[in-house]
Amino acid sequence: MRFVALLGHHTLHFLETAGRFGMFLLVSVYSMIKPPYKVKPIVRQIHFIGANSLFVILFTGLFTGMVLxxxxxxxLAKFGSVGFLGGAVALSLIRELGPVLAALMVIGRAGSAICAEVGIMRNSEQIDALECMAIDPISYLIVPKLVAGLIAMPxxxxxxxxxxxxxxxxxxxQLFDVSAGSYFQGMYSSVVWLDIEMGLVKSLVFGLLLVWICAAKGFYLHLERGGGFGAEGVSRTTTSAVVLASVSVLVWDYLISAILL
Incomplete structure (x- = not known):
C-alpha cells in the first residue's frame, strides 16, 4: 500500500504541475495577442536571446558542419558517392541538427538566464510587488521573452x-578536393521545400518550448518540491529547467519528424 500511495502522490504532483504549466502557456499566448503591444521590451529580449547567442551559434554551427x-x-567514399556530400550535409543540418543543436545552445545560454532572472524576481517578491501595483507579471515579464523566442530561434x-x-x-x-560544383549541385538536387519547412516548424516549436518551460519554472519557483526559496532553490530550479527544456526539445524533435515525414 505504501508503494501505491507513493505512486498516487507522484501522479497527482505531475498532473498538478502539467496543469499549472498548461495554464501558464494559455495565459501567456492570450496576453501575447492582447493589446497594447510594446515593441521596445521585445526588441530588448530579441537582442538578449538572439544577438547575444550569435557567437555560440556560429562556433557550434561551423564545427558541426566540419564534423559532418x-x-x-x-x-560516402566507401560507396564512391562523394558527389552527394553537399546534399548529406545540408539535409542533416536543415532537417535535424540545425534546429536541435541551436535550441540546445540557446537553452544553455539564454534559457538558464531566463529561469534564474524570473526565479530571483519571485524569490525577492518583485513579482508579488508587480501584482500589488496592478501590473500583470505575465504581460510585463513573460510575453516579451516568448515573442522574442519565436522570432530569434528561426x-x-x-x-x-x-x-x-x-x-x-x-x-x-578545400581539404578533400571534392568538386565545388558537385557539392552545391548535390545540395540543390537533394533539398526540397519540405526539408526547409520541417526545420522552420521545429525552430518555432523549440523557441516556444525553451521560453515557456524556463520562464514557468522560474515563475513557479515557490511551488517547487522541496522548497524553491534561497540561492540553492534558484540554482536547483534553473538546473531542472535546463534539463526539462532540453529533453522536451529532443522529444518534440521526434514527434515533429514523425508527423511531417
Whole structure:
C-alpha cells in the first residue's frame, strides 16, 4: 500500500504541475495577442536571446558542419558517392541538427538566464510587488521573452544551417578536393521545400518550448518540491529547467519528424 500511495502522490504532483504549466502557456499566448503591444521590451529580449547567442551559434554551427563533412566524406567514399556530400550535409543540418543543436545552445545560454532572472524576481517578491501595483507579471515579464523566442530561434537556426554548410564545404572541397560544383549541385538536387519547412516548424516549436518551460519554472519557483526559496532553490530550479527544456526539445524533435515525414 505504501508503494501505491507513493505512486498516487507522484501522479497527482505531475498532473498538478502539467496543469499549472498548461495554464501558464494559455495565459501567456492570450496576453501575447492582447493589446497594447510594446515593441521596445521585445526588441530588448530579441537582442538578449538572439544577438547575444550569435557567437555560440556560429562556433557550434561551423564545427558541426566540419564534423559532418569529415564523417560524410569517409562514409560516402566507401560507396564512391562523394558527389552527394553537399546534399548529406545540408539535409542533416536543415532537417535535424540545425534546429536541435541551436535550441540546445540557446537553452544553455539564454534559457538558464531566463529561469534564474524570473526565479530571483519571485524569490525577492518583485513579482508579488508587480501584482500589488496592478501590473500583470505575465504581460510585463513573460510575453516579451516568448515573442522574442519565436522570432530569434528561426533566425538563429538559419544562421546555424548556413554556417554548418560552409563548414562542410571547407572540409569537403578545400581539404578533400571534392568538386565545388558537385557539392552545391548535390545540395540543390537533394533539398526540397519540405526539408526547409520541417526545420522552420521545429525552430518555432523549440523557441516556444525553451521560453515557456524556463520562464514557468522560474515563475513557479515557490511551488517547487522541496522548497524553491534561497540561492540553492534558484540554482536547483534553473538546473531542472535546463534539463526539462532540453529533453522536451529532443522529444518534440521526434514527434515533429514523425508527423511531417
Amino acid at each position: 563533412g569529415l564523417q560524410g566524406y569517409y562514409t 533566425l538563429l537556426t538559419a544562421i546555424f544551417d548556413v554556417i554548418g554548410i560552409f563548414g562542410g564545404f571547407m572540409i569537403g572541397v
